[in-house]
Amino acid sequence: xxxxxxxxxxxxxxxxxxxxxxxxxxxxxxxxxxxxxxxxxxxxxxxxxxxxxxxxxxxxxxxxxxxxxxxxxxxxxxxx
Numbered sequence: 001x002x003x004x005x006x007x008x009x010x011x012x013x014x015x016x017x018x019x020x021x022x023x024x025x026x027x028x029x030x031x032x033x034x035x036x037x038x039x040x041x042x043x044x045x046x047x048x049x050x051x052x053x054x055x056x057x058x059x060x061x062x063x064x065x066x067x068x069x070x071x072x073x074x075x076x077x078x079x080x
Contacts, residue, residue, distance in 0.1 A: 029056060 015038070022031050033052055041047055053060070 029059065 019031065019034070022034060033055055036052055036055065037047060
């Protein structure tokens with residue numbers, strides 16, 4: 001798994017250890033996102049990145065807003 005910085009983390013035998021590393025190092029939201037894609041679905045529908053937007057939506061839009069503010073600041077500095 002990329003979040004564990006180890007290819008061993010992607011093996012089923014080490015899944016629990018990998019999730020513990022993710023839980024210690026990253027947010028609860030990231031752990032839930034990883035579990036969403038790793039665990040089998042109850043439906044026959046294929047999982048897509050669109051399914052995770054409700055989980056990360058607020059954080060995602062806050063980040064985009066911060067990027068716009070930063071861009072505006074840089075643009076104002078360049079205009080001086």
